Amino acid sequence: MTTNLDKPPHFIQQIINADLAANRVDKIITRFPPEPNGFLHIGHAKSICLNFGLAEQYGGICNLRFDDTNPEKEDQAFVDAITADVKWLGFEWEGDACYASSYFTQLYEWAMYLVTKNKAYVCELNAEQMRAYRGTLTEVGTDSPFRDRAASESLMLLDKMKIGEIDEGAMTLRAKIDMSSANINLRDPVLYRIKKISHQRTGDTWNIYPSYDFAHGQEDAIEGVTHSICTLEFAANRPLYDWFVAHLPVPSEPKQYEFGRLNLNYTVTSKRKLKLLVDEKHVAGWDDPRMPTISGLRRRGVSAQAIRNFCDSLAVAKTDGTVDVAQFEHFIRDDLNVNAKRAMCVIKPVLVRLTNTSDITLSTITAPNHPNNELMGHRNIPFSEQIFIDRADFTEDTSLSRKKFKRLVIGDYVRLRGGYIIRADEVIKDNAGAITEILASVVPNTVGKDAPEGIRPRGVIHWVDAKTAKNCRVNLYDRLFSVADPDAGEGHFLEYLNPQSLIKVTGCKVESDLALAVPGDYYQFEREGYFTRDICSDDELVFNCTIGLRDSWKA
Ligand code: ATP
Ligand code: MG
Numbered sequence: 001m002t003t004n005l006d007k008p009p010h011f012i013q014q015i016i017n018a019d020l021a022a023n024r025v026d027k028i029i030t031r032f033p034p035e036p037n038g039f040l041h042i043g044h045a046k047s048i049c050l051n052f053g054l055a056e057q058y059g060g061i062c063n064l065r066f067d068d069t070n071p072e073k074e075d076q077a078f079v080d081a082i083t084a085d086v087k088w089l090g091f092e093w094e095g096d097a098c099y100a101s102s103y104f105t106q107l108y109e110w111a112m113y114l115v116t117k118n119k120a121y122v123c124e125l126n127a128e129q130m131r132a133y134r135g136t137l138t139e140v141g142t143d144s145p146f147r148d149r150a151a152s153e154s155l156m157l158l159d160k161m162k163i164g165e166i167d168e169g170a171m172t173l174r175a176k177i178d179m180s181s182a183n184i185n186l187r188d189p190v191l192y193r194i195k196k197i198s199h200q201r202t203g204d205t206w207n208i209y210p211s212y213d214f215a216h217g218q219e220d221a222i223e224g225v226t227h228s229i230c231t232l233e234f235a236a237n238r239p240l241y242d243w244f245v246a247h248l249p250v251p252s253e254p255k256q257y258e259f260g261r262l263n264l265n266y267t268v269t270s271k272r273k274l275k276l277l278v279d280e281k282h283v284a285g286w287d288d289p290r291m292p293t294i295s296g297l298r299r300r301g302v303s304a305q306a307i308r309n310f311c312d313s314l315a316v317a318k319t320d321g322t323v324d325v326a327q328f329e330h331f332i333r334d335d336l337n338v339n340a341k342r343a344m345c346v347i348k349p350v351l352v353r354l355t356n357t358s359d360i361t362l363s364t365i366t367a368p369n370h371p372n373n374e375l376m377g378h379r380n381i382p383f384s385e386q387i388f389i390d391r392a393d394f395t396e397d398t399s400l401s402r403k404k405f406k407r408l409v410i411g412d413y414v415r416l417r418g419g420y421i422i423r424a425d426e427v428i429k430d431n432a433g434a435i436t437e438i439l440a441s442v443v444p445n446t447v448g449k450d451a452p453e454g455i456r457p458r459g460v461i462h463w464v465d466a467k468t469a470k471n472c473r474v475n476l477y478d479r480l481f482s483v484a485d486p487d488a489g490e491g492h493f494l495e496y497l498n499p500q501s502l503i504k505v506t507g508c509k510v511e512s513d514l515a516l517a518v519p520g521d522y523y524q525f526e527r528e529g530y531f532t533r534d535i536c537s538d539d540e541l542v543f544n545c546t547i548g549l550r551d552s553w554k555a
Helices: 010-023 044-059 077-087 100-116 125-133 152-165 210-224 232-249 271-280 294-299 302-312 325-339 514-517
Strands: 029-032 061-066 120-122 172-175 192-196 206-210 226-230 255-259 262-264 321-323 341-343 350-352 364-368 379-381 386-390 413-416 420-431 435-443 470-477 501-510 523-525 529-533 543-549
Touching: 029 044, 029 226, 044 061, 044 226, 044 262, 044 294, 061 077, 061 210, 077 350, 100 120, 100 152, 100 172, 100 192, 100 210, 100 435, 120 152, 120 364, 125 364, 152 172, 152 192, 152 341, 172 232, 172 523, 192 210, 192 262, 206 271, 206 543, 210 226, 210 232, 232 255, 262 364, 294 302, 294 543, 321 325, 325 420, 325 543, 350 501, 364 501, 386 413, 501 514
Parallel strands: 029 061, 226 255, 262 321, 341 523, 350 435, 470 543
Antiparallel strands: 120 172, 172 192, 192 206, 350 386, 364 379, 413 420, 420 435, 470 501, 523 529, 529 543
């Protein structure tokens, strides 16, 4: 595991260090608070790694807490997917996951408390009127005509809201703060709205649901969260967060800190946009391997460790930024290069028939599973007089220089990876002139040995034994969007979808053992790239290309 420990402390670590030194806190408690209205994406991974990472580093606790205050968009399926993703990333929380909905009764009691303290009131302005009364950045707001109604009346109405006697949109509960505050969040923000929607956990118990602002800080306080870390767009909500903590009899005094969110180019990291991609079927689902979701990346063949290494490499700072996807890809390759087993798959096969069969003395070829790691063992690859090589690895053009074309040329030599040196002698073509078969001969006794005098193979190519090879499909992926910033263009982001983001290649040939591969087994198909088995391929053998071999990222 790489950790942040060898780097200078970032601003949140500095704050924690100071808090510990001054005895303001003794145990660090953080939380990761997703709303279960979609799957987690790579941006969330940054927040997960930060929150769980800090708890780990300081011997504290990080809660997984579902911010489930908005039932119309939420779903138990999202709760399950999020739980699985955080676990898969390798993080643990103490006890059960927490839920905002577990605190609904407490939050409601605190709402009544504010009313009795003359700090909240039931308002009957509708949404449009409320906007008009709120004012703008340059104009102060206007007090609601309901602002000074008696606390007893507000309490009575709040109860009617709660039990479902008031129509949706007819009333809200608002804090009584300051309609002329320079911070619009403090202009009597809404604490409760009427929503006659049943909730995935509380059923029909509630007809009103708390706003994000009224819920979040109080949830933190209930859980004893010491450092409540969120993204920069919540900076303007912080005075309100502090206001609630100051005006309610909460059991602890959490503090909110904001850091820059992670954006990646060539993709989108917004649940709303990802949901649109899913709902409009531009992708096959939340876990489509082109999606920047944790589950999509997992299905694509990216390891949890690669995601964590990438997140640990990111600056935790008070500015938003867009990270080049090449940086992420660098960490994906870096991890797979070390951890992926080597294997051979011929994506566009052409048959090679070896004609001097009496010179073929081996029926299996032993190859290491990793060139630099003996612990990963060896495998025996079947070998016979019929093999497949990739069409792109053969040419009849003898004018190509050795430097330009380090593969098989008619009349010339090449080495089969781990095996014999062969020479191409002849080609057989169909009526249309396409090559159907290459006739070749092996150079005897060349497995594991240097080339004999006078024979200089042009290079090394991969191959599979034709008699035992398994058919498979390979999914080749490209970026989901064809422009770096799909949100910056004139058009809607969907107009910049890359039509070539998925190419399915059938009829590929893979080493027979690969039929036993399971999703999450990582392979480097030699000379092609990194692959993992797809999850939806019980009867069909399908491999997803995680990423190609070449790394173009410059640190
Ligand atoms: P989205 O904008 O994708 O809808 P969200 O902020 O609404 O995301 P939540 O489920 O509320 O999604 O997010 C849970 C936590 O993850 C929050 O603390 C949020 O600040 C953090 N988070 C969300 N997106 C990012 C990101 N791109 N980078 C870092 N942290 C993020
Ligand atoms: Mg949110």
